[in-house]
Amino acid sequence: MTRMLALLSAALIATATWAAEAPDEMVKRVSSQLQSLIAQNHAAYKADLNKFYATVDDVVVPHFDVPFIARSVLARNWRDASEEQRTRFAQAFKDMLIRSYANALLEYHDSVEAQWKPLRLAPETSDAVVHSALIRKDGKPPVNLSFAVHKVGDEWKIYDIIVENISLVQNFRGQFHAEIKRSGLDAVIARMESGAYGKPGAAGSDGGSTGP
Amino acid sequence: MRSCILAVVMLIAGCAHSPTYAPEDPLEPVNRAVYAFNNTADRWVLKPVAQAYVAAVPAEIRSTASRFLGNLLYPTTILNDLLQGKFAQAGRDTTRFLLNTSFGLGGLLDPATRIGWTENREDFGQTLAVWGVGDGWFLMLPFLGPSTNRDLVGRGIDVFAHPLYYAPPEVAIPLEAVDIVDTRAQLLGTEQVLAQQFDPYAFLRSAYLQRRRGLIYDGNPPPEEDDWGE
Numbered sequence: 001m002t003r004m005l006a007l008l009s010a011a012l013i014a015t016a017t018w019a020a021e022a023p024d025e026m027v028k029r030v031s032s033q034l035q036s037l038i039a040q041n042h043a044a045y046k047a048d049l050n051k052f053y054a055t056v057d058d059v060v061v062p063h064f065d066v067p068f069i070a071r072s073v074l075a076r077n078w079r080d081a082s083e084e085q086r087t088r089f090a091q092a093f094k095d096m097l098i099r100s101y102a103n104a105l106l107e108y109h110d111s112v113e114a115q116w117k118p119l120r121l122a123p124e125t126s127d128a129v130v131h132s133a134l135i136r137k138d139g140k141p142p143v144n145l146s147f148a149v150h151k152v153g154d155e156w157k158i159y160d161i162i163v164e165n166i167s168l169v170q171n172f173r174g175q176f177h178a179e180i181k182r183s184g185l186d187a188v189i190a191r192m193e194s195g196a197y198g199k200p201g202a203a204g205s206d207g208g209s210t211g212p
Numbered sequence: 213m214r215s216c217i218l219a220v221v222m223l224i225a226g227c228a229h230s231p232t233y234a235p236e237d238p239l240e241p242v243n244r245a246v247y248a249f250n251n252t253a254d255r256w257v258l259k260p261v262a263q264a265y266v267a268a269v270p271a272e273i274r275s276t277a278s279r280f281l282g283n284l285l286y287p288t289t290i291l292n293d294l295l296q297g298k299f300a301q302a303g304r305d306t307t308r309f310l311l312n313t314s315f316g317l318g319g320l321l322d323p324a325t326r327i328g329w330t331e332n333r334e335d336f337g338q339t340l341a342v343w344g345v346g347d348g349w350f351l352m353l354p355f356l357g358p359s360t361n362r363d364l365v366g367r368g369i370d371v372f373a374h375p376l377y378y379a380p381p382e383v384a385i386p387l388e389a390v391d392i393v394d395t396r397a398q399l400l401g402t403e404q405v406l407a408q409q410f411d412p413y414a415f416l417r418s419a420y421l422q423r424r425r426g427l428i429y430d431g432n433p434p435p436e437e438d439d440w441g442e
Contacts, residue, residue: 100408139275139322141331144431165426165433166419174234174418175410188410 023149023156024119024130030063031114038109045106052106056098065150065157066094072159073172077180085185092192093172099195111137114145126151129162236350237417243352247413250357254396259403262396274394276320281391282331283312283319288373292334296342305332333427336373337366341428350417358420 021029037055038045045052070090071078078086117131127150133142148160148167161168179188234240266274286309293302308324308331316323325331340362341347348361359367371377376384409415425433 100405103404139325144426164423165431166422170422171415171418172410175414178234178414179410191410 021156022119022121023128023147024116026063026156027130027132027147027149027158028114028116030060034059034105035109038106042106042109049102052102053095053098056102056105061094061098063156063158064094065152065159066090068150068152068157068159069093069169072169073176075173075177077177077185081185085189088189088193089185092189096192112143113137115142128156234350234414234417236347236421238349239351243350243417244413246352246354247416249354250352253355258392258396259400262393262400265393266397266400274397277390278394278398279312279316279322280319281387281394283309283316283322284375284387286312286319286331287375288336288370289332289334291373292336292339293332295336295339296334298334301332304329335363335366336369337363337424338428340366341424347421347424350421352413358416360421360424363424 034056037059041051041055045055067090070086070093073093074081074086074089081089112134114132115135117133119128119130121128127148130147130149132145132147134145135142144162144164146162147158148162149156149158151157159169176188237243269277286305290302290305290309293299293305308329311324311329312319312322315321337360345362347363351359351361351364353359353364356367376387379387406412406415
């Protein structure tokens, strides 16, 4: 009962705070927040990556619909997964994403600038895409980057990132499906949890995976 | 009657056969072998050459070379604009080409982009798609990388629109070589992303097909049916 109450009040607070925020405002706010945090603490984050992971977890992750993403990435494997596997998968997948993009964020935060496109939002809709173009300061053609968002309760949450029409969710779905068929969901989760998801020595990993 | 029985048998067989997850890739085992081969070739030849190129040639000269080669190839885009009925875009691309070839000193500079006339990318694979040709199978070509039946045909046709095809070999071959090395050099660093994937081959396949889809629809593909298989 207390838990119910806590949940309810949390939901109420969330509603009161964010009800007015449009999806593109949310994405813009979060990304500029992250960008300024990186600019301020660049050296500290580089020295202690775990600190940066924690920051991303605090600032960015709450705006992602993690359970929904986990479910759509697992696709038909979701049905066969136990409740415990689902939770573990969502957690491990989220951590994997943070870890694999953290380096790129720290590396390139200064060399691109997001140009946001106006959002056309149909009234009463609960699904939208926020478009932007990443302008590269070296003059190379801009990179199209979009965020698919939907409403969870009263709050807009990101459920896919699309780079040059390549959807993160679709891309991982194909990979996980092949891998789960080969070695099973538990093995896949274990591999993600261990942090060793790139296959050293396997075809395509000649870039040399630099473990965390 | 006989064909009826055959149809029933095929129907049953169709049901019994578990659906493959990647129907777009019936040649997967072969493609994976080619992919492994390409990686080895890349590791021992192309990547070291590209790294040497980046190390030896200053960035400014490298981007000048990229711009020059990109401009040289631009008539392909214009031709495919026309073949796809994008006449306004063809006009803009022609102006862009003329501008960069003249004021841009043969494409060494890119004044068109500075005034907001950004580069478009059209090729005969996209033209075929606009004409209604489907992807066909996903293919992993030796040395050339990911493609599809349709894009392979498109590549073959585009060769004829490439100015270097009509140039004498002593001009064409060095320029072609620089183009290959330059393209590879721009991809240095992306192996990191590939290496961190669960299944780099599946990643590349999905990325290639989605990226092509984006190009075919000029960045606004109709939403795909998102089949979760639930």
